[in-house]
Amino acid sequence: SQVRRKPFLQGLSVAQDPKFQFMGPSVRSGFITYLKGNYRDLDLLNRVWKARFPDYDKIEIAFNPQDYGYHLNPGFRYDWQRYQQWMGTQFLGLMKSWVNQMDTHIPVGVQVSSDVLAPGEARFGIDREALAHIMDYSATAVANSPVSAVYAMDYPRSSLIYTLLRSFDPDKPIVNAKHVILKRDDPYGSSTYGYVHSVMWEAAI
Numbered sequence: 001s002q003v004r005r006k007p008f009l010q011g012l013s014v015a016q017d018p019k020f021q022f023m024g025p026s027v028r029s030g031f032i033t034y035l036k037g038n039y040r041d042l043d044l045l046n047r048v049w050k051a052r053f054p055d056y057d058k059i060e061i062a063f064n065p066q067d068y069g070y071h072l073n074p075g076f077r078y079d080w081q082r083y084q085q086w087m088g089t090q091f092l093g094l095m096k097s098w099v100n101q102m103d104t105h106i107p108v109g110v111q112v113s114s115d116v117l118a119p120g121e122a123r124f125g126i127d128r129e130a131l132a133h134i135m136d137y138s139a140t141a142v143a144n145s146p147v148s149a150v151y152a153m154d155y156p157r158s159s160l161i162y163t164l165l166r167s168f169d170p171d172k173p174i175v176n177a178k179h180v181i182l183k184r185d186d187p188y189g190s191s192t193y194g195y196v197h198s199v200m201w202e203a204a205i
Contacts, residue, residue, distance in 0.1 A: 011107040013139055013177065014095040018110065020088040020125030027087070028061045034083050035059070048075040081122050088125030093134050107136035111177045114142045114161055132168035139175040140165060 036056065039045040046053055051070040053059060061080070063071050070076050096108045110131050115121050132138050142158045165174050 009106060011109060011137060011175070012099055013109050013111045014099060015092060016111045016177075017113040017141065018088065018092065018124075018126060020084060020091070021123075022084060022087045022125065023061065028059075030087075031061055031080070031083050032056045032059055034086070035079060038079070049073050050075070081125075084125040085122070085127035085130070089127050089130040089134070092131060096135065109135045109137040109139045109175065111139040111141055111175075114140055114157070116161060116164060117157070128165070129168045132165065132172060135172075137173045137175055138165040138168070139177050141177050 035045060039048070042053060042056065045051070049070045050073050060068055092110055099106060099108050112126060112128055112131070116128065128138075140161055142161050162174060
């Protein structure tokens with residue numbers, strides 16, 4: 001009802017910088033079902049994970065490398081991350097469907113973080129490519145702060161993230177939800193403001 005009362009609303013982000021780590025008995029059961037659908041038999045799973053499971057019921061998801069050495073294996077980590085990303089996509093897709101039930105005309109998206117190139121980023125259950133296909137627009141938070149490069153471009157990180165999002169679905173619009181306008185009186189951004197102002201002035205002249 002709150003959404004319907006805002007006629008000038010141009011779009012809605014159902015999550016900002018989401019990070020997931022799904023756990024519990026139902027997640028473990030679903031993960032085992034996922035593995036059975038991705039490996040033709042248990043022998044292949046044992047070879048990939050370098051494990052010795054007599055049956056699937058011995059697989060545990062609670063991270064404990066001391067008791068379960070396979071948790072450190074790249075094969076397990078890849079499968080676990082992919083399953084987490086699938087669950088995260090399902091959850092965010094469900095949130096989108098709730099908004100669509102209230103108003104089908106509001107574009108819905110998810111504002112993902114700008115750390116896509118950071119090591120270990122894939123651990124947090126976010127599949128940017130899958131989200132680009134199910135959401136109405138792609139959103140990120142690439143900020144140019146007063147401590148960024150002096151020309152406020154932060155090249156090439158911003159450009160790389162825009163290119164990556166556009167490659168997932170070229171027809172979807174991209175929204176940067178964290179543009180920063182540098183102010184002249186910002187004690188940390190005064191020099192950056194001066195550089196940007198000078199470049200823009202010279203370009204205009």
